[in-house]
Amino acid sequence: MALLDVKKLTKNFGGLTAVGDVTMELHAGELVGLIGPNGAGKTTLFNLLTGVYEPSQGTITLDGTVLNGKAPSKIASLGLGRTFQNIRLFKNMTVLENVLIGLGNHGKAEVLASFFRLPAFYKNEEELKERAIELLKIFDLDGDADTLAKNLPYGQQRRLEIVRALATEPKILFLDEPAAGMNPQETAELTQLIRKIKEEFNITIMLIEHDMSLVMEVTERIYVLEYGRLIAHGTPEEIRTNKRVIEAYLGGEA
Numbered sequence: 001m002a003l004l005d006v007k008k009l010t011k012n013f014g015g016l017t018a019v020g021d022v023t024m025e026l027h028a029g030e031l032v033g034l035i036g037p038n039g040a041g042k043t044t045l046f047n048l049l050t051g052v053y054e055p056s057q058g059t060i061t062l063d064g065t066v067l068n069g070k071a072p073s074k075i076a077s078l079g080l081g082r083t084f085q086n087i088r089l090f091k092n093m094t095v096l097e098n099v100l101i102g103l104g105n106h107g108k109a110e111v112l113a114s115f116f117r118l119p120a121f122y123k124n125e126e127e128l129k130e131r132a133i134e135l136l137k138i139f140d141l142d143g144d145a146d147t148l149a150k151n152l153p154y155g156q157q158r159r160l161e162i163v164r165a166l167a168t169e170p171k172i173l174f175l176d177e178p179a180a181g182m183n184p185q186e187t188a189e190l191t192q193l194i195r196k197i198k199e200e201f202n203i204t205i206m207l208i209e210h211d212m213s214l215v216m217e218v219t220e221r222i223y224v225l226e227y228g229r230l231i232a233h234g235t236p237e238e239i240r241t242n243k244r245v246i247e248a249y250l251g252g253e254a
């Protein structure tokens with residue numbers, strides 16, 4: 001059974017079908033690409049999958065649970081994590097605090113303990129901090145734990161966003177153009193990082209990216225959208241040579 005099962009998903013904005021009749025599956029442990037020309041509906045699809053938008057039609061099922069109609073916070077707690085096209089960090093908080101927020105999915109007992117400053121609160125705080133530092137170490141950001149997020153170089157802010165999303169321990173991580181605005185050196189580092197995430201966390205990743213060499217290098221399968229419709233699906237090699245895909249991109253540039 002697929003981990004994420006998307007059936008005939010559609011989102012209309014007035015007369016515009018931003019996502020139309022999309023059916024796709026993600027399996028545990030896969031690294032899958034989502035590409036398509038500007039305005040193809042990629043971000044809208046992520047917004048549907050993470051509950052930001054309600055589908056006009058179709059169903060989204062995670063591990064047997066239907067996600068339609070659930071709030072984004074509920075969907076996040078069920079195991080869908082994401083980053084955004086434009087960085088959304090708490091810029092005036094430190095690097096460590098940003099990760100602690102990701103980790104801070106407290107249960108009711110912990111909230112009570114923290115309110116009354118019970119011993120469990122301190123133990124939990126210490127443990128969370130240790131876990132946060134551990135995560136930052138994996139991503140080479142532990143040296144900047146006390147730096148304000150806004151003072152990190154751009155590439156590292158993007159990296160921190162990924163760490164924060166991973167801190168919620170998602171089953172599936174959606175990355176929306178993680179290489180946007182990066183220089184070639186930063187993009188090369190990101191490529192390594194995405195590989196590392198897959199190895200160390202053994203999670204499923206779906207990646208929207210305009211940088212074709214990055215997509216072709218790291219993904220195992222690719223879905224291609226144009227005008228909201230899936231026009232192709234296959235291995236990087238199949239997609240690279242797919243006539244329909246080449247046409248879509250050439251048309252987009254003309």
Ligand SMILES: Nc1ncnc2c1ncn2[C@@H]1O[C@H](COP(=O)(O)OP(=O)(O)OP(=O)(O)O)[C@@H](O)[C@H]1O
Binds near residue numbers: 016018036037039044
């Ligand atoms: N909230 C909205 N209201 C109306 N139209 C929208 C809304 N969000 C997206 N659209 C439209 O839906 C279409 C798909 O947009 P979307 O941002 O999903 O594309 P994309 O593939 O992510 O593009 P890009 O690669 O440029 O980020 C576009 O025509 C866009 O203008």
